[in-house]
Amino acid sequence: MPQGAAQVYAVAMSEPIVILTEEPLGPDDRVNIAKLVDGGDSPLVVLVPANTERHLLVDFLENLSLLEIAKAFRDLLAEAPDPQSERAQAAETLSASLGALDGLGGGVTGEIVDGGAVAGLVSKVKALNAAQAVVVTRPHAIADTFHTDWANKAQDQLGLPVLHLYAGSGFIGDS
Numbered sequence: 001m002p003q004g005a006a007q008v009y010a011v012a013m014s015e016p017i018v019i020l021t022e023e024p025l026g027p028d029d030r031v032n033i034a035k036l037v038d039g040g041d042s043p044l045v046v047l048v049p050a051n052t053e054r055h056l057l058v059d060f061l062e063n064l065s066l067l068e069i070a071k072a073f074r075d076l077l078a079e080a081p082d083p084q085s086e087r088a089q090a091a092e093t094l095s096a097s098l099g100a101l102d103g104l105g106g107g108v109t110g111e112i113v114d115g116g117a118v119a120g121l122v123s124k125v126k127a128l129n130a131a132q133a134v135v136v137t138r139p140h141a142i143a144d145t146f147h148t149d150w151a152n153k154a155q156d157q158l159g160l161p162v163l164h165l166y167a168g169s170g171f172i173g174d175s
Contacts, residue, residue, distance in 0.1 A: 015042060015131030017132045019045065025097035046111075047121055049090065049120065050083070118157070135151040136167050137151075151163070151164030
């Protein structure tokens with residue numbers, strides 16, 4: 001292989017991977033992300049939204065589809081969450097996620113995203129000229145079925161494939 005080709009390959013291997021998650025990443029997620037890094041030195045950037053901006057009707061139908069009837073009505077009748085408690089929960093999710101990915105790739109950094117989760121992911125991918133975007137969520141039957149999940153929205157805006165992983169599992173969402 002010519003020397004120039006090896007240099008291009010080395011640069012490509014160290015391009016950032018941006019990960020948007022709504023759940024604290026754990027050991028199973030680490031295994032999945034380690035497969036993406038594949039021993040390379042790509043820096044990992046973890047984004048956690050301060051507010052997941054879920055849609056009330058979609059959440060209600062989601063809970064019903066999972067036969068979580070009590071939770072569906074409890075969430076429907078609940079007051080809007082306090083922004084400070086949402087931000088504190090996002091900080092805990094970020095801390096746990098950074099700890100779970102510690103030592104992978106070329107280092108792990110993260111931040112809390114204010115505003116829309118997808119907008120934050122798209123902005124960070126573009127700013128870093130990231131090679132890959134990953135979305136880690138729990139399954140959302142309605143959003144996943146109708147392709148309105150974060151991964152599909154981000155993919156539409158970025159024009160590049162966005163990997164959608166389900167938190168705590170080896171399952172890949174359809175994006």
